[in-house]
Amino acid sequence: MPRPQVKLRLLLGDGRTFGPGKAELLTLIAQLGSITAAGREMEMSYKRAWGLVEEMNASFCEALVTTARGGAGHGGAQVTELGYEVLSHYRNLVGAVEVAGANDLEFIALSLSLGKDDLPGPEDTVMFTKT
Amino acid sequence: MPRPQVKLRLLLGDGRTFGPGKAELLTLIAQLGSITAAGREMEMSYKRAWGLVEEMNASFCEALVTTARGGAGHGGAQVTELGYEVLSHYRNLVGAVEVAGANDLEFIALSLSLGKDDLPGPEDTVMFTKT
Numbered sequence: 001m002p003r004p005q006v007k008l009r010l011l012l013g014d015g016r017t018f019g020p021g022k023a024e025l026l027t028l029i030a031q032l033g034s035i036t037a038a039g040r041e042m043e044m045s046y047k048r049a050w051g052l053v054e055e056m057n058a059s060f061c062e063a064l065v066t067t068a069r070g071g072a073g074h075g076g077a078q079v080t081e082l083g084y085e086v087l088s089h090y091r092n093l094v095g096a097v098e099v100a101g102a103n104d105l106e107f108i109a110l111s112l113s114l115g116k117d118d119l120p121g122p123e124d125t126v127m128f129t130k131t
Numbered sequence: 132m133p134r135p136q137v138k139l140r141l142l143l144g145d146g147r148t149f150g151p152g153k154a155e156l157l158t159l160i161a162q163l164g165s166i167t168a169a170g171r172e173m174e175m176s177y178k179r180a181w182g183l184v185e186e187m188n189a190s191f192c193e194a195l196v197t198t199a200r201g202g203a204g205h206g207g208a209q210v211t212e213l214g215y216e217v218l219s220h221y222r223n224l225v226g227a228v229e230v231a232g233a234n235d236l237e238f239i240a241l242s243l244s245l246g247k248d249d250l251p252g253p254e255d256t257v258m259f260t261k262t
Contacts (some may be wrong), residue, residue: 004141004149008228010236011136012243018135060242082242089235096231097139097224104220104227105141111191111213112143 003105004112006097010090016059018090025052026087029065030079038077053077060086134236135243137228141221147190149221156183157218160196161210169208184208191217 009019021042028038039049057063064083068076079087098105140150152173159169170180188194195214199207210218229236 002144004143006224007140007142007150009138009140010239011138012239013133013135016243018239019138062242086239086242089238092235093137093228093232096235097227100227100231101224104223107220108141108143108149108217111193111217112147 003098003109006094006105008090008094008097010093012059016055018056018059018086022052022056023087023090025049026056026064026079026083029053029077030084030087033076033078035065035067035077056083134229134240137225137236139221139225139228141224143190147186149187149190149217153183153187154218154221156180157187157195157210157214160184160208161215161218164207164209166196166198166208187214 007020009017011017024042025038028041029035032038032041035049035053036046039046042049053065057065060082062082063080064086066078066080068078138151140148142148156169156173159172160166163169163172166180166184167177170177173180184196188196191213193213194211195217197209197211199209
């Protein structure tokens with residue numbers, strides 16, 4: 001029984017958002033040390049990846065990603081301490097859905113792929129007493 | 132301190148999704164008894180609202196919304212038992228983020244609007260012993 005996949009987006013006010021795309025980009029920058037390489041992995045242009053990094057940096061009180069100077073920003077990139085913290089808290093939120101909401105996700109998964117008569121419910125008890 | 136607003140989308144496989152838009156539409160159909168009126172409330176056309184209802188109905192093992200016959204589907208609409216159940220479990224999932232993830236949401240809120248030096252952390256202890 002495949003579980004529904006959870007996509008979580010946070011609206012941060014003033015049109016700012018943090019969601020699955022930025023979280024993945026941040027994760028890849030941490031792994032690859034490069035905005036260009038991280039963007040390439042996600043099949044986006046350097047310009048698009050850089051735009052998302054600028055959005056993230058402007059959303060928080062400190063930058064989440066810093067870049068080495070030189071080569072018009074094509075130098076290496078590092079995820080900052082705050083960047084790792086934001087990513088960690090975001091992952092906790094997704095985990096909260098998957099753990100605290102496990103039963104709810106299971107109900108939804110079951111209601112997709114099985115007839116409703118097969119779902120557990122008070123009707124089952126009635127069926128057993130009937131026979 | 133405003134908390135980030137949580138938007139949750141479920142990927143149900145085969146390109147099917149259930150998220151904030153469909154949940155709101157379902158809620159409004161339950162309140163207003165009409166797909167047209169619910170769509171109007173969300174500033175979408177009848178065609179768009181109907182399309183979303185068809186998507187929802189096709190995603191689950193039974194319809195989430197049924198319509199009265201007559202007037203080319205412009206009759207009344209009802210949310211089914213399964214519709215209410217899916218909506219309830221979806222709301223539980225959003226609630227799980229807000230309750231189980233309260234501390235994570237608070238960290239993110241604080242990191243948006245205050246300098247990082249104001250965030251609670253081990254550094255605070257050091258500062259107190261320094262003075």
